[in-house]
Amino acid sequence: MFKKVLISDDLDSINHGVMTVAASLGIKEVVQVQYCDDAYLKLKKAAMDGDPFDLLITDLSFKLDHRDQTYPSGDLLIKAVREAYPNLQIAVYTVEDRLQRVRALMQDRYADAYVCKGRKGLVELSHAIRALDKQESYLSPQIAHALNDKEALEVDDYDIALLQLLARGFSQDEVSAHFKNSHISPSSLSSIEKRLNKLRIQFKANNAIHLVAMVKDLGLI
Amino acid sequence: MFKKVLISDDLDSINHGVMTVAASLGIKEVVQVQYCDDAYLKLKKAAMDGDPFDLLITDLSFKLDHRDQTYPSGDLLIKAVREAYPNLQIAVYTVEDRLQRVRALMQDRYADAYVCKGRKGLVELSHAIRALDKQESYLSPQIAHALNDKEALEVDDYDIALLQLLARGFSQDEVSAHFKNSHISPSSLSSIEKRLNKLRIQFKANNAIHLVAMVKDLGLI
DNA sequence: ATCTTCCTTACGGCATACCGTACTGCTCCA
DNA sequence: TGGAGCAGTACGGTATGCCGTAAGGAAGAT
Numbered sequence: 001m002f003k004k005v006l007i008s009d010d011l012d013s014i015n016h017g018v019m020t021v022a023a024s025l026g027i028k029e030v031v032q033v034q035y036c037d038d039a040y041l042k043l044k045k046a047a048m049d050g051d052p053f054d055l056l057i058t059d060l061s062f063k064l065d066h067r068d069q070t071y072p073s074g075d076l077l078i079k080a081v082r083e084a085y086p087n088l089q090i091a092v093y094t095v096e097d098r099l100q101r102v103r104a105l106m107q108d109r110y111a112d113a114y115v116c117k118g119r120k121g122l123v124e125l126s127h128a129i130r131a132l133d134k135q136e137s138y139l140s141p142q143i144a145h146a147l148n149d150k151e152a153l154e155v156d157d158y159d160i161a162l163l164q165l166l167a168r169g170f171s172q173d174e175v176s177a178h179f180k181n182s183h184i185s186p187s188s189l190s191s192i193e194k195r196l197n198k199l200r201i202q203f204k205a206n207n208a209i210h211l212v213a214m215v216k217d218l219g220l221i
Numbered sequence: 222m223f224k225k226v227l228i229s230d231d232l233d234s235i236n237h238g239v240m241t242v243a244a245s246l247g248i249k250e251v252v253q254v255q256y257c258d259d260a261y262l263k264l265k266k267a268a269m270d271g272d273p274f275d276l277l278i279t280d281l282s283f284k285l286d287h288r289d290q291t292y293p294s295g296d297l298l299i300k301a302v303r304e305a306y307p308n309l310q311i312a313v314y315t316v317e318d319r320l321q322r323v324r325a326l327m328q329d330r331y332a333d334a335y336v337c338k339g340r341k342g343l344v345e346l347s348h349a350i351r352a353l354d355k356q357e358s359y360l361s362p363q364i365a366h367a368l369n370d371k372e373a374l375e376v377d378d379y380d381i382a383l384l385q386l387l388a389r390g391f392s393q394d395e396v397s398a399h400f401k402n403s404h405i406s407p408s409s410l411s412s413i414e415k416r417l418n419k420l421r422i423q424f425k426a427n428n429a430i431h432l433v434a435m436v437k438d439l440g441l442i
Numbered sequence: 443a444t445c446t447t448c449c450t451t452a453c454g455g456c457a458t459a460c461c462g463t464a465c466t467g468c469t470c471c472a
Numbered sequence: 473t474g475g476a477g478c479a480g481t482a483c484g485g486t487a488t489g490c491c492g493t494a495a496g497g498a499a500g501a502t
Binding site: 010011012013014016017018020034063065095117118119120121122123166167168169170171205206207208209210212213216217 | 231232233234235236237238239241255284286316338339340341342343344387388389390391392426427428429430431433434437438
């Protein structure tokens with residue numbers, strides 16, 4: 001079983017429960033932090049001291065407060081950590097259950113386990129830790145199909161950028177100008193209209209407002 | 222100090238931490254449930270048995286699953302409970318920190334305390350319980366000004382309904398027809414345009430898409 | 443090299459949204 | 473009772489969005 005685990009979640013209530021689970025699995029050393037930057041520093045220090053952590057359990061969304069952060073979100077922390085410490089196992093523990101988010105983290109092995117906070121969250125987290133200990137990955141049941149399904153995979157980065165600009169109040173004309181400036185192709189008004197039309201059909205949206213509202217609900221933007 | 226407390230939160234990790242806090246305050250009987258309907262039933266049974274709860278601590282948002290629920294959200298549970306058991310103290314414990322939500326629950330005394338889950342959530346909850354025990358209300362520091370500020374109070378139910386319909390893909394024409402059918406006034410296209418214009422100015426939005434995206438981010442719809 | 447196909451772009455018609463103005467009816471108050 | 477102020481409505485002009493059609497250009501196929 002793991003010897004040294006770092007828990008990173010901004011909510012104290014969550015950290016509390018996670019620490020109990022880790023302890024009940026016989027993990028001796030459990031450290032908890034409430035900021036991603038603190039997590040990174042703890043990992044770094046432990047590695048330099050020759051006594052590195054072997055598991056990181058982290059949330060994705062962290063509330064912003066007065067403290068400026070290099071890593072304001074769990075996603076960013078994970079990518080930085082994965083690069084610096086490839087041997088560290090990483091488990092995500094979050095309420096976020098959009099397949100898009102799961103794919104973004106699990107497809108390229110940024111994370112090794114993805115556990116959704118829910119009614120059985122701690123039970124699943126316990127399973128996840130045991131799986132990771134056996135060098136297996138883990139996905140919560142409700143998002144276990146995330147990596148198989150092809151659905152909604154046809155929305156690419158360009159589409160996301162386009163939808164984000166619309167959500168920020170750009171007119172189609174302004175989006176076109178913006179894409180021209182940024183040398184993003186296609187950039188013509190006509191192409192933007194066409195792409196939006198494709199997205200509207202794909203999501204069965206009545207109009208642009210509806211479309212943006214839907215993709216916000218889906219967590220795509 | 223309270224004798225009998227009911228905790229209602231769908232996340233097991235949260236319930237765990239809250240129970241610890243309640244126990245540390247010397248509360249003898251602490252019961253926890255993960256569904257609002259269960260909460261209501263427990264309260265009802267205890268009251269009928271002549272041994273009622275004296276404090277309810279509940280989340281607002283509960284994930285939906287296979288179980289059909291009479292009270293799918295904490296808001297609905299609270300309103301039902303307040304009516305049935307006016308003497309029961311009610312504390313909200315939630316991540317939701319929009320002033321709009323705080324006002325909706327605290328202004329008419331539906332809830333007696335409103336605590337935001339955060340880095341110091343459990344500490345604040347502890348304070349809240351002690352305050353309630355002294356018949357005082359409690360608000361987390363970050364939303365303590367909710368009941369004083371007048372800002373954003375000008376968004377009423379009509380505005381919310383209008384924005385929701387837009388987010389669901391209705392054209393302004395269709396919104397007008399819908400309001401006429403529902404006998405909601407004003408219903409003319411002209412008035413709807415006017416109201417939207419007011420909201421756009423108020424939120425500094427460039428257009429309707431922007432506006433809907435913003436109010437979704439703010440949690441108003 | 444020519445053809446096919448797909449993607450990008452351009453344009454025109456129509457629908458909807460946006461905005462200013464003006465009329466109506468109501469309430470409040472002198 | 474008459475006028476000010478406000479909310480709701482109506483209407484017209486301009487801008488933007490939506491949709492179909494078609495022209496230009498790049499990449500691959502024969």
